[in-house]
Amino acid sequence: MPFKIGYRTLKTAVGAGLAVAIAQAMQLEFYGSAAIITVLCISVTRRDSLKVSWDRMVACMIGMAISGSLFEWIGYQPWTLAMIIIVFIPIVVKLNMNAGIATSSVIILHLYTVGGISTALIINELLLIVIGIGVALLMNLYMPNSDKALRHYHKEIEDHFKTILHELSVYLRYGESNWDGKEIPETVDLLQNGKNLAMRNIQNHILRYEDQYYYYFKMREKQFEIIERMMPYVSKMNHTVEQSETVANLLDELSKSVSPVNRVPYFLDRIKTMKEGFEEMPLPTSREEFEVRSALLYIMHELEEYLHIKDRLWNDADKKKL
Template sequence: MSFRIGYRTLKTAVGAGLAVAIAQGLHLDFYGSAAIITILCISVTRRDSLKVSWARVVSCLIGMMISGVLFEVIGYHPWTLTLIMIVFIPIVVRLRMNAGIATSSVIILHLYTVGNMSLALIFNELLIIVIGVGVALLMNLYMPNSDQALRMYHKEIEEHFKTILHELSVYLRYGESDWDGKEIPETIELLQQGKNLALKNIHNHILRYDDQYYYYFKMREKQFEIIERLMPFVSQIHQTVSQSETVADFMDELSQSVSPANRVPYFLERIRLMRAGFEEMPLPKTREEFEVRSSLVYILHELEEYLHIKDRLWNHADKKKL
């Protein structure tokens, strides 16, 4: 079993030590709590860290105000602490700052332990909060670059799409195939992993809410849903007709053109011309031929939607200047 230290573990360890060093260097009471706040505020992404840090700061201020008033009015008793929590927790939950409950509890316990409110104590606690949160935000400035991994997912997904479309064209052309279909579950997994990483990449940018890769993976996800819908119709075609060869050629060409380049208008025109050619052909002579041609018309309809999805995303991406 290999032992590996991740970047988040390293950041947490360094941040905890740095927070304690600063708080101890300033001769603050309860300086160890600065490390606890730092550990709690380090998150997976920069945006999450900022959100959590804000929640903890506000919650601590609310907790200090409530506990300061009740301790001074009722006294420093265990049941006063119980009353403070009964009042404090619903307020924080209502403000949707649940993440700050643990940190605030530490600060409230400091006030209870000292047993006396003073400006020096309040200043001490505020400094501990600022040091803990500040060091966590500093540590979260570093996030590993995910561009290489995103490019890998991008490339793998396109290769899988090419294989799937090519194998479907083979089945249309010959009515059989020895393809094992392993690319289907692999593509599902790649799409999910790529989309999750792209979303994480978005959350590592404070002011950016759009991401080219995220839109790409969403586009391929929707296109893959169409491929899954048309696969049963392809598998039902056991008899080849002249139209089967035409659609197979189209799908094979489409498989070779899976790329970020926008060739949608060209392929849409190809579909229009194929439909026009099909309409000029003689009517089917047998029921089997009718069913095959009906399936082929449906496959063309789905492939048209497959292309429109990319076209819509391309226009959206252009507006976003991706």
């Protein structure tokens, strides 16, 4: 596997160097700690970076207040440090600011090392925190564009849906198929990866809480659950009837129409007409025919739900102007 440096590693390295350079230029004590704070605050997404930075800032203020008070009251001793940690960590955890524990510990140890509280030391620590967090936020302004990868997942998922629906139609039509089914697990992975990337894309926009791709992947995920429910019924049919050809044609046409375009009303009308036609046909003459026709009716019911899922999402997207 070739050696590769990711964008996050690169901006972490640049940020750490920049933070130290600024702190050193300002002649701050413990200037190397600015790099540690920067490294700790650089996150996967912009929104997460803001939250982590805020948590660390508040936790550091709490840590300085508690440690400064206890050190001056009890003394600069190892057991005082232990007592501070016993008091400090539960408070931060209660405030749901666990991310600030590591950063605050660095600041607390600075106070312990110096062995005395002064205005200059407090200003020094505040500047280290501001420099470390500020540089991290600056580095996190850059996030790679996910549009190309999201379009790739979109296309791959649609191609897989087309293949799966077509192969189901082949099995209904002939009662057998040479399909190896590899698209099934591949689709599961594509949906999960696409949804995760779309969620990360949302987290990289501070004021945006919705994403067209995320809704799309969620829709396909629900539709895929329906396809998985249909598959056992299709695979059990080794006998074909007249209606098998009709449902196979519908599946084949659906496979060719997998796209963001909303053709749901057309296909719902098709299914309604097919059901009416089924009702007018003579009753089954054998148990085998009855079972096949029952399975076909179930498949049509699931296909209706498959289409309604897309229709609901389409209406929601219009309302939200995605």
